[in-house]
Amino acid sequence: MPTDEELRDDAAARLRAAGLRVTAPRVGVLVALERESHADADTVARHVRASLGAVSTQAVYDVLHALTEAGLLRRMEPAGSTARYETRVGDNHHHMICRRCGVIADVDCAGAAPCLAPAHTHGFVLDEAEVTFWGLCPDCQTANEEIA
Amino acid sequence: MPTDEELRDDAAARLRAAGLRVTAPRVGVLVALERESHADADTVARHVRASLGAVSTQAVYDVLHALTEAGLLRRMEPAGSTARYETRVGDNHHHMICRRCGVIADVDCAGAAPCLAPAHTHGFVLDEAEVTFWGLCPDCQTANEEIA
DNA sequence: ACGCTTTTCTGGAATGAGTCAAGTAAGCGT
DNA sequence: ACGCTTACTTGACTCATTCCAGAAAAGCGT
Structure with a gap:
């Protein structure tokens, strides 16, 4: 099990590699999804808030969309469920x-x-x-x- | 292309075979989905209203659920879309x-x-x-x- | 370190699919 | 035809998600 710091560093590196700015919410979202894959937006928001403090719901949605767009996240929408995200892409x-x-x-x-x-x-x-x-x-x- | 009456008779027969009451909204939903497969609830409602007059939205949802439950309809939920239904089952x-x-x-x-x-x-x-x-x-x- | 640009925040509001609840209507077995 | 049971109607409501707009904050190239 990698430490939080390792996950954060790795997340930051992936963001940079994708040409995206490294911000706390973005790193937080990536770490949250490493810890709990296939989480929905609400679950991600709770994880991120637990480690970063207050983060707006819009920010979480913005980040999820931006990272999905950039290919760092994969979005899935199983029948009967809300959208879920995972870091395993490619x-x-x-x-x-x-x-x-x-x-x-x-x-x-x-x-x-x-x-x-x-x-x-x-x-x-x-x-x-x-x-x-x-x-x-x-x-x-x-x-x-x-x-x- | 079968006539509406043929489709209605066939739909009624399928409802009876499944042990369900034959009602106008149910027959209407089945006919609508024969005419336009993979339609969503709203599209089905419009079709049904076009042929039967006023039918409540709730009735359409109830019928779609009941018929799916009974195995007369198959429900699918593609990513990025609302639930869709089709009569091809089995x-x-x-x-x-x-x-x-x-x-x-x-x-x-x-x-x-x-x-x-x-x-x-x-x-x-x-x-x-x-x-x-x-x-x-x-x-x-x-x-x-x-x-x- | 500076400043430009992108991102996030506050917070309010809207959307659209779908659900709940209680009363009314209709199918169908007898 | 009667009456029981199931289905339909009406209307309020939930929930995930999106949009909006302006202000504040933070990243990063120079």
């Missing part, structure tokens, strides 16, 4: 979501090709295949058995 | 969405197995693999070329 990985508790786990793309080439493209030019697996996480499986 | 087909105009096309699942079995399941028990392809539809490709 590899088109997929997600596994628990139907019961909503926890999200990353999944590496199994076989690259099959998912990217549907039988009929209807003339579409595709640039991304987004895969979401739905099911029950280990905890919720046992919880369900106890009820039954 | 075959876990996928979707292709145009980033520019938002049009949605159905896609048969290419190779059944590969998409359903990620490398690492992290202990999850999966029941569905949802695949969304993003790209440009034929119309928007030409539109983009004209701009460039």
Whole structure:
């Protein structure tokens, strides 16, 4: 587990590399998402406030948008949930979501090709295949058995 | 192209088969979605009102939920859009969405197995693999070329 | 260190999808 | 046709998110 300082330094470096100014809220958002991936805007705001003190809601939204735009964050919007963000970008990985508790786990793309080439493209030019697996996480499986 | 009456009769039959009461709003919603698949709640409401007269927004939402629950409709929520519905159920087909105009096309699942079995399941028990392809539809490709 | 530029703050308001609650209407089995 | 049960109506309401505008603060190249 890296220290907060290591995470902050790394976040600052990524911001600079992307040509963005290094500001406390931006670093805070990146650190928050390293600590808790797939968090929504509200959760990110709470994390950032916990470590930085007062940060406006607008600032959080601004930062999330700016960093997503710059390619430092990836935004995902699972059905039935608000927008969520993660720092793992650049590899088109997929997600596994628990139907019961909503926890999200990353999944590496199994076989690259099959998912990217549907039988009929209807003339579409595709640039991304987004895969979401739905099911029950280990905890919720046992919880369900106890009820039954 | 089937007539409205054929669509209504068919919709009523499906409702009865599912053990649901046959009401005008329900039939209207099913017909609307036969005519325009992947419509959102608001679009469905407009279609239904055009053919039935006044129908409350709440009724439309209730019907969409009830029919989804009963398995007569499938609900999808693409990123950046509101919930959309379709009458094609029972075959876990996928979707292709145009980033520019938002049009949605159905896609048969290419190779059944590969998409359903990620490398690492992290202990999850999966029941569905949802695949969304993003790209440009034929119309928007030409539109983009004209701009460039 | 200075000053220009970008970012953030305050805070208020609007939007739009969707939900809750309680009363009214309608389907359908008998 | 009756009446029970389910569905629909009405209207207020929540919630995430966006927009707005001006003022204050902070980053960073020189």
